[in-house]
Amino acid sequence: MLPSYSQEDTPLLTAMKNYVDDGVIPFHTPGHKFGKGMHHRLGSIVGRASLEMDLALLPELDDLHEPHGCIKAAQDLAAELYGADHSFFVVNGTTGGIYAMILTIAGPGDKIIVPRNAHRSIIGGVLLNGAIPVFMHPEVDKHLGLAQGVTPETVEEAIHRHPDAKGVLIINPTYYGVATDLQRIVDIVHDHNMPVVVDEAHGPHLHFSSRLPLQALDAGADICAQSTHKIIGALTQCSMVHCREGRVSVPRLKAMLQLVQSTSPNYILMASLDVARMQMATEGHKLVARAVELAEWVRAEINCIPGLYSFGADKIGAPGVFSLDPTKVTVTVKGLGLTGAEAERILRHEYKVQVELSDMYNVLFLITLGDGEAEARAMVEALRALAANHAGKRDFSSMEDAYGSDYPPIPEQVLSPRQALFGHTKTIPFKQAAGRVCAEIITFYPPGIPLLCPGERISAEIIAYCLRLQKAGLHISGPEDYMLKTVKVVE
């Protein structure tokens, strides 16, 4: 029997501290032995106190893969807080969580319904297990150059075409904070007796404010993976997978999480998940409310700067936009005649402000629990200076026209991505590739939706479309030859 803990406790961190305080002489891994064997160049930066906590699998410290002690207690507290039947700590990011979710619901040759703008970890998951992705097109905001959510109607239609699929994967919310109507989607998918698994990399804080989109589990989803490290207080690489019993096999999920993670998980990383959970339990609502307030203030200020625009509640109700996380502040800079990448460079090097990411038209800022008024003001001032001093002369209308309304249909899937990736491939001129099976991903930004994935038939129409986007100056991502003179195809 485990002792009973409250949400104010941190069972894993406390067990680690007790071990260190006991004055044990370690004849176990890690080899640096509390930092004594580590070169001072790193040791002096990390510090002795931290290195003493860099511990290993020991009887008192439980085992991530077979937890029955302090790790189990820490995970159970996370499950209680997030409303899950089971929660699991993941030290390989949401990438690892997504691999495990996909491996849990589908096997080789099984179909899984996923958005076409899936993060690369989702494509990685289907490459690992040999599943066949059935792609759904997200809605596209042409003016912002962003892929938004997939609508419930799109999900319903995909299930109708593929009633034999093993499940549906949804992104909640997108990197830019846009959420679809997840509750309706969950109802539709469950009506067809399939599980819903959710890439919630950008949503570990959703549960703590009614001003944010609904958390996947609260919408009734079966499994979700959240990057605790991205938005709240855990260290980089630390995520959690939460699940509900019923439609998915929990033992299989546990086995798959074992498969994608080290047998020597870092204890400081795991303890950071324990502490992040305690922090959210004790102060989460207050901290998230402050971040939301700050972000809304920033957004209002930005929208007063000529040439800049930050979308917010005004977009709710647009296709694929059911709700929005306001703490993701997307600033559209094309009104200045600058690309997002140009704005990112200027902000970094002239004003010492680093954004989370940039794309063709936008830069994205994350406002989190770690920000205060000073940071918010500095951000607004930097954007004011950017607008005043760097407005360019570029006109983006030809790009918008290039990827406009005639987005080509998703190509015929001939092989699974795994068969295409591991098959014999050769490189041929792109213009002569019609009829061949593609062996790589080709994506143009905006809007970042792949035009070709491994295993798909290349058509003359897709070739013409890609060449048109290239001519209009859109950025290509994915192929080995980024000039797209050649393409890798299956022999």
Ligand SMILES: Cc1ncc(COP(=O)(O)O)c(C=O)c1O
């Ligand atoms: C939408 C989405 N899903 C999954 C991931 C992977 O998360 P992690 O970096 O925690 O592995 C990311 C990372 O950026 C992401 O943006």
